[in-house]
Amino acid sequence: MDxxxxxxxxxxxxxxxxxxENSTHHFFSLSHRRRMxxxxxxxxxxxxxxxxxxxxKIPAVAVTLIVILSLLITAAGxxxxxxxxxxxxxxxxxVVFTTDTADAPKTxxxxxxPTYLPDGxxxxxxxxxxLTATHLYRKGNDVIxxxxxxxxxxxxxxxxxxxxxxxxxxxxxEGFKIDFKDSRMYVWDNxxxxxxxxxxxxxxxxxxxxxxxx
Amino acid sequence: MxxxxxxxxxxxxxxxxxxxxYNNNKQVxxxxxxxxxxxxxxxxxxVHEAFLRAIKQIDKISRIPPNKQSAYMNVxxxxxxxxxxxxxxxxxxxxxxxxxxDDAILEDEAIGNVDHDLLVKFIISLPQGMRDVLYLKYFLxxxxxxxxxxxxxxxxxxxxxxxxxxxxxxxxxxxxE
Numbered sequence: 001m002d003x004x005x006x007x008x009x010x011x012x013x014x015x016x017x018x019x020x021e022n023s024t025h026h027f028f029s030l031s032h033r034r035r036m037x038x039x040x041x042x043x044x045x046x047x048x049x050x051x052x053x054x055x056x057k058i059p060a061v062a063v064t065l066i067v068i069l070s071l072l073i074t075a076a077g078x079x080x081x082x083x084x085x086x087x088x089x090x091x092x093x094x095v096v097f098t099t100d101t102a103d104a105p106k107t108x109x110x111x112x113x114p115t116y117l118p119d120g121x122x123x124x125x126x127x128x129x130x131l132t133a134t135h136l137y138r139k140g141n142d143v144i145x146x147x148x149x150x151x152x153x154x155x156x157x158x159x160x161x162x163x164x165x166x167x168x169x170x171x172x173x174e175g176f177k178i179d180f181k182d183s184r185m186y187v188w189d190n191x192x193x194x195x196x197x198x199x200x201x202x203x204x205x206x207x208x209x210x211x212x213x214x
Numbered sequence: 215m216x217x218x219x220x221x222x223x224x225x226x227x228x229x230x231x232x233x234x235x236y237n238n239n240k241q242v243x244x245x246x247x248x249x250x251x252x253x254x255x256x257x258x259x260x261v262h263e264a265f266l267r268a269i270k271q272i273d274k275i276s277r278i279p280p281n282k283q284s285a286y287m288n289v290x291x292x293x294x295x296x297x298x299x300x301x302x303x304x305x306x307x308x309x310x311x312x313x314x315x316d317d318a319i320l321e322d323e324a325i326g327n328v329d330h331d332l333l334v335k336f337i338i339s340l341p342q343g344m345r346d347v348l349y350l351k352y353f354l355x356x357x358x359x360x361x362x363x364x365x366x367x368x369x370x371x372x373x374x375x376x377x378x379x380x381x382x383x384x385x386x387x388x389x390x391e
Contacts, residue, residue: 004325006323008333008334008337009349012334012337013285013353015334017285020242021242023308024255027242027256028240030260032258032259039262040236130230132237149237153238156241
């Protein structure tokens with residue numbers, strides 16, 4: 001009995017929860033992120049800390065192959081690629097995934113930090129977990145939210161209802177940008193990690209911050 | 215209470231599993247909670263609460279196949295958001311504490327005689343609490359004790375809910391035959 005019922009129940013689950021896969025991106029509040037940080041960090045108290053890893057160079061051959069593949073597949077259909085990323089466009093959002101995770105660190109072994117920030121911005125939170133590291137700066141209503149994520153665990157749903165994904169050069173790496181009119185999101189793969197900067201600042205300032213990530 | 219839960223995360227791999235589950239599922243979980251609660255702050259609370267429960271059951275989750283771990287988180291956050299909504303609206307629990315004898319046996323042969331698509335639709339039409347126990351029991355193959363912990367309900371409440379659920383499915387099948 002259980003096997004057949006299990007199959008049917010699994011089908012019911014899949015049917016029922018399918019609608020949530022097409023959900024838009026929610027920016028979690030600072031208080032939520034703090035609570036989750038506390039949860040993760042306290043959990044870490046019971047385990048060994050991961051070793052700090054050295055930065056690695058981007059494998060040039062892999063980059064070349066993926067760029068060629070990207071160009072070929074971009075011409076082919078709705079799914080498209082930018083170096084390191086694949087995109088699946090849905091009606092109101094775009095699912096973004098990584099395409100090149102070979103040799104990428106599985107945990108945040110090295111936390112990158114901005115060496116350039118516009119005047120007046122103050123750090124609100126700087127957090128580092130195993131799989132993500134974030135820097136949040138504010139100045140009045142302006143925000144700079146930087147996230148570093150491990151490539152194997154990266155996946156994102158970006159709100160592209162009324163917004164376009166643009167291919168851009170970020171700090172010497174091919175990446176993409178979404179302009180939300182009042183704010184912008186820049187995302188790129190530096191070979192080891194996925195970075196995104198979400199900010200209300202103009203493009204030039206965001207690109208300068210990206211260039212200063214060391 | 216938080217310290218008690220966190221002390222259950224003993225190994226680096228378990229901690230990484232929790233963090234990975236969070237990074238991979240937080241958006242979907244938020245949207246599930248938001249659909250019930252219609253409030254961003256409450257939906258974030260539900261996601262947080264779901265991870266507190268997940269930590270409590272980390273040993274079980276680590277034994278669920280990776281492709282089904284998201285299902286566990288989704289069912290739990292929906293259950294939590296439903297409970298939060300009920301509290302907010304002062305609704306009463308549907309689970310009676312009175313013990314009921316479970317005689318609703320579902321025969322494989324009987325299930326095999328029903329159009330599966332109709333049965334799937336019927337399951338989806340069941341009340342949320344019934345669907346949750348079905349998913350945990352028959353999709354994620356959790357034990358009664360594990361489901362009680364996951365949903366924070368008493369053993370008798372679970373037994374009654376399982377009985378009522380199986381009874382409804384049995385009635386549906388019998389009416390179709």
